[in-house]
Amino acid sequence: MDLKTLTYIVVFGTFALYFGIAWWARAGTTSEFYAAGGGVGPIANGMAIGADWMSAASFISMAGLIAFLGYGGSVFLMGWTGGYVLLAMLLAPYLRKHGKFTVPEFIGDRYYSDTARIVAVVCLIIASLTYVIGQMKGVGVAFSRFLEVEYGVGLGIGMGVVWVYAVLGGMKGITYTQIAQYCVMIFAYTVPAVFISLHLTGNPIPQLGLGSTLADGSGVYFLDKLDQVVTDLGFKEYTTAVLGNDINMFAYTLSLMVGTAGLPHVIMRFFTVPSVKAARASAGYALVFIAMLYTVAPAVGAMARLNLMNTIEPAPGQNLSYEQRPQWFKDWEKTGLLVFEDKNNDGKIQYVADKSANEMVKVDRDIMVLANPAIAGLPNWVIALVAAGGLAAALSTAAGLLLAISSAISHDLMKGVLTPDLSEKNELMAGRIVMTISILFAGYLGLNPPGFAAGTVALAFGLAASSIFPAIMMGIFSRKISGKAAVWGMCAGIGVTMLYVFQHKGIMFIPGTSFLGGMDANWFLGISPNAFGIVGAIVNFATAFVVSKVTGPAPVEIQEMVDNFRAPGAAAAAHAH
Amino acid sequence: MQHPHFQNSSIAVSDSIFFQRSALTQISGGIIETMQNLTYWQKNLRLIAKCLVIWFVVSYGFGLLLVEPLNTIRMGGFKLGFWFAQQGSIYVFCALVFYYAWAMNKLDEEFDVKE
Numbered sequence: 001m002d003l004k005t006l007t008y009i010v011v012f013g014t015f016a017l018y019f020g021i022a023w024w025a026r027a028g029t030t031s032e033f034y035a036a037g038g039g040v041g042p043i044a045n046g047m048a049i050g051a052d053w054m055s056a057a058s059f060i061s062m063a064g065l066i067a068f069l070g071y072g073g074s075v076f077l078m079g080w081t082g083g084y085v086l087l088a089m090l091l092a093p094y095l096r097k098h099g100k101f102t103v104p105e106f107i108g109d110r111y112y113s114d115t116a117r118i119v120a121v122v123c124l125i126i127a128s129l130t131y132v133i134g135q136m137k138g139v140g141v142a143f144s145r146f147l148e149v150e151y152g153v154g155l156g157i158g159m160g161v162v163w164v165y166a167v168l169g170g171m172k173g174i175t176y177t178q179i180a181q182y183c184v185m186i187f188a189y190t191v192p193a194v195f196i197s198l199h200l201t202g203n204p205i206p207q208l209g210l211g212s213t214l215a216d217g218s219g220v221y222f223l224d225k226l227d228q229v230v231t232d233l234g235f236k237e238y239t240t241a242v243l244g245n246d247i248n249m250f251a252y253t254l255s256l257m258v259g260t261a262g263l264p265h266v267i268m269r270f271f272t273v274p275s276v277k278a279a280r281a282s283a284g285y286a287l288v289f290i291a292m293l294y295t296v297a298p299a300v301g302a303m304a305r306l307n308l309m310n311t312i313e314p315a316p317g318q319n320l321s322y323e324q325r326p327q328w329f330k331d332w333e334k335t336g337l338l339v340f341e342d343k344n345n346d347g348k349i350q351y352v353a354d355k356s357a358n359e360m361v362k363v364d365r366d367i368m369v370l371a372n373p374a375i376a377g378l379p380n381w382v383i384a385l386v387a388a389g390g391l392a393a394a395l396s397t398a399a400g401l402l403l404a405i406s407s408a409i410s411h412d413l414m415k416g417v418l419t420p421d422l423s424e425k426n427e428l429m430a431g432r433i434v435m436t437i438s439i440l441f442a443g444y445l446g447l448n449p450p451g452f453a454a455g456t457v458a459l460a461f462g463l464a465a466s467s468i469f470p471a472i473m474m475g476i477f478s479r480k481i482s483g484k485a486a487v488w489g490m491c492a493g494i495g496v497t498m499l500y501v502f503q504h505k506g507i508m509f510i511p512g513t514s515f516l517g518g519m520d521a522n523w524f525l526g527i528s529p530n531a532f533g534i535v536g537a538i539v540n541f542a543t544a545f546v547v548s549k550v551t552g553p554a555p556v557e558i559q560e561m562v563d564n565f566r567a568p569g570a571a572a573a574a575h576a577h
Numbered sequence: 578m579q580h581p582h583f584q585n586s587s588i589a590v591s592d593s594i595f596f597q598r599s600a601l602t603q604i605s606g607g608i609i610e611t612m613q614n615l616t617y618w619q620k621n622l623r624l625i626a627k628c629l630v631i632w633f634v635v636s637y638g639f640g641l642l643l644v645e646p647l648n649t650i651r652m653g654g655f656k657l658g659f660w661f662a663q664q665g666s667i668y669v670f671c672a673l674v675f676y677y678a679w680a681m682n683k684l685d686e687e688f689d690v691k692e
Contacts (some may be wrong), residue, residue: 081666082670210663211652213652222654241668252632275692277685288671291667294667295664298663567690
């Protein structure tokens with residue numbers, strides 16, 4: 001069976017599975033629509049968080065980033081896992097105890113202010129919408145590469161699939177499809193990694209293979225070999241290459257951690273478990289399920305890099321002749337993501353660090369995971385599986401984000417502020433309509449990506465880190481911090497972060513509108529715009545502290561509310577309003 | 578009659594001995610509960626601080642700040658600093674979250690605040 005047919009069967013097989021689950025788990029009440037009825041067990045919720053969290057960026061891009069950044073890529077590994085430690089200890093249990101449906105609702109209650117709630121809604125929508133565009137693009141790209149349909153058609157199919165299970169099932173449908181998507185995703189990620197690790201090092205466990213000796217009998221450690229190969233060609237040593245400078249790596253990791261803990265679509269998942277105890281446990285399970293992919297990723301990245309190098313230059317000086325390039329090389333050349341230019345006209349491929357002599361003019365990082373099975377010569381069904389896994393990653397995250405957006409609008413803006421007498425039935429209908437509109441809007445942005453699409457995911461983390469995380473954390477750990485303080489803090493934090501990103505990358509990322517230029521020399525302490533969220537978070541904390549000192553503490557009943565959600569006691573059911 | 582102040586104030590609102598007693602129990606119960614919650618919260622804070630110190634040391638400490646000296650130590654094919662940055666810190670994070678959940682469950686039992 002040829003690859004294309006096989007891929008169609010695997011991909012549409014998984015879609016059928018998601019539809020079946022959606023029909024079985026359709027939502028009948030707002031509680032089911034927003035919080036899956038509060039009845040999801042900790043292991044199931046952990047898996048759903050894993051799928052919700054791991055997007056096309058984690059599945060497709062991360063290992064490729066690590067492959068080319070080496071040690072510098074550690075910021076993504078630590079940043080995107082360490083945030084769960086903060087989430088588990090600083091936010092999740094208390095939010096669950098408070099027992100509402102959405103993040104803005106918590107902020108509105110704690111800061112006794114509709115203004116705070118609306119500011120939180122705005123922060124949430126900006127962060128989630130920028131994030132969802134990236135997922136929609138991922139869906140379109142995966143379809144167009146693997147199933148050879150037009151980008152727009154692929155995007156349309158993806159939107160349709162998300163629409164069916166997200167609109168029908170709400171949080172309940174999304175939760176159970178995400179569990180299935182996690183299984184598809186982790187299987188698709190691990191299988192090729194095991195094969196490649198076994199082939200290169202003889203050890204079937206990629207995490208251990210990374211530290212093992214090569215299987216060629218030379219007794220040389222895999223990482224030492226990789227270091228030697230890349231430094232011989234003038235690249236930075238793999239295991240020590242730094243990303244920017246030390247301060248930048250520090251700030252980058254911290255921004256990703258705090259941003260991870262502040263992403264509303266992830267926090268929202270903790271409202272679906274039955275108890276505070278279950279909220280604490282599900283953070284642990286979520287991290288384990290995420291770590292299963294995140295500890296394999298560095299092995300995938302490093303091994304893909306060595307395989308790529310070895311294919312082009314099997315032994316020093318014996319470069320691959322362009323005429324004899326393998327099939328995967330030709331396939332990716334067609335997409336324009338891999339470009340060869342014979343600069344010295346010797347018909348052979350030279351891949352070196354020196355830009356004037358390097359003939360691999362373009363090696364897109366995103367192809368590493370997708371091309372990996374082919375580079376390693378794995379069978380077609382593994383390649384089909386990777387396509388299904390990439391789609392599962394993008395669809396599950398898109399659904400979670402769309403739910404966060406639609407609940408912020410239907411529950412916080414409409415039911416909470418504008419039309420409080422909305423009946424439950426109408427609120428559910430409003431939720432579904434808003435979800436449909438969000439999907440169409442996200443699809444439109446995916447089809448006509450605005451200038452800022454490239455920087456969007458990084459911006460989402462910066463925004464979440466500088467606005468939502470500090471507001472929630474202060475609301476829990478300080479009994480006295482006031483509503484005015486939170487509003488000013490959120491506005492200052494998100495404002496500073498957006499200003500810094502825009503001044504270096506252009507207003508809304510439009511090229512030519514950056515007023516300080518993208519050059520590293522103008523970066524504050526050498527911190528790249530992507531790593532600036534933590535500075536925004538500090539500004540948020542400081543502003544809130546000062547404003548609170550000036551305007552006085554929160555009322556006594558609010559302080560009592562804080563005391564109440566600090567201890568589990570009798571956790572209110574998610575539907576008890 | 579350990580709380581003469583409360584006793585007097587409740588006499589002022591009612592002369593029933595029964596009401597007096599139940600009001601007293603309620604108030605002193607409330608005081609004890611608040612005191613328990615305080616220590617419960619303080620113990621929680623101490624636990625969080627302990628966990629976050631470890632969280633910081635394995636990632637920012639071993640993985641970033643001390644990476645160079647640690648890289649001189651080898652663990653199989655791994656330089657130790659590199660291993661902490663790309664593998665070890667993640668394993669420790671997982672252990673920390675489960676440890677915190679376990680320790681908090683115990684604390685909930687101890688202070689009888691579990692659901």
